[in-house]
Amino acid sequence: EDQVTQSPEALRLQEGESSSLNCSYTVSGLRGLFWYRQDPGKGPEFLFTLYSAGEEKEKERLKATLTKKESFLHITAPKPEDSATYLCAVLLHTGGFKTIFGAGTRLFVKA
Amino acid sequence: DSGVTQTPKHLITATGQRVTLRCSPRSGDLSVYWYQQSLDQGLQFLIQYYNGEERAKGNILERFSAQQFPDLHSELNLSSLELGDSALYFCASSVGTRDEKLFFGSGTQLSVL
Numbered sequence: 001e002d003q004v005t006q007s008p009e010a011l012r013l014q015e016g017e018s019s020s021l022n023c024s025y026t027v028s029g030l031r032g033l034f035w036y037r038q039d040p041g042k043g044p045e046f047l048f049t050l051y052s053a054g055e056e057k058e059k060e061r062l063k064a065t066l067t068k069k070e071s072f073l074h075i076t077a078p079k080p081e082d083s084a085t086y087l088c089a090v091l092l093h094t095g096g097f098k099t100i101f102g103a104g105t106r107l108f109v110k111a
Numbered sequence: 112d113s114g115v116t117q118t119p120k121h122l123i124t125a126t127g128q129r130v131t132l133r134c135s136p137r138s139g140d141l142s143v144y145w146y147q148q149s150l151d152q153g154l155q156f157l158i159q160y161y162n163g164e165e166r167a168k169g170n171i172l173e174r175f176s177a178q179q180f181p182d183l184h185s186e187l188n189l190s191s192l193e194l195g196d197s198a199l200y201f202c203a204s205s206v207g208t209r210d211e212k213l214f215f216g217s218g219t220q221l222s223v224l
Binding site: 032034036041042043045046049087091097101104 | 113115153154155156166167169201203208209211212213214215216217218
């Protein structure tokens with residue numbers, strides 16, 4: 001069964017304390033991996049797409065990387081406004097296309 | 112603002128009732144997706160429409176149905192509601208059929224009492 005697992009479930013950081021979020025997957029037919037950010041009461045907002053192992057994408061304090069089994073979202077010197085839930089999703093092609101989301105990591109950054 | 116509009120924002124109803132959630136995709140997007148998000152299940156894919164036709168089905172209950180109209184807006188109909196149907200329902204849109212880079216609406220919070 002296709003599975004996407006994110007860890008940790010929750011992460012509390014001090015402002016400026018860098019860390020990484022993990023997304024591991026066991027799937028068939030992987031076509032891409034996505035990272036989304038979700039603020040409370042809002043819909044997920046697209047951050048990155050990664051297509052192949054070794055690929056990296058950066059946006060401000062965030063950098064996403066991809067290996068054959070997992071992806072990391074690195075947060076460098078986070079600020080309180082980075083507090084949100086970060087969702088990982090995989091795009092699969094098994095007959096048709098479908099996207100499976102992980103449960104997310106809730107990030108809290110304290111000033 | 113993602114450009115995806117969902118109405119209503121909140122819906123409170125009783126068990127056994129029927130409700131309709133509405134979604135207008137971003138201008139130019141032909142695909143509409145419906146997702147359900149609850150605290151214990153995370154974001155679950157329900158169904159996808161592309162240019163008026165059903166494209167993919169996920170964990171959608173038989174009590175739920177959806178359609179996409181010629182103007183590309185979509186409606187999700189939930190009937191015989193149960194307490195467990197209480198959740199946040201999101202609509203998302205994308206340009207094509209491969210659901211890359213989804214743009215999500217703000218969601219409809221459904222409370223079944």
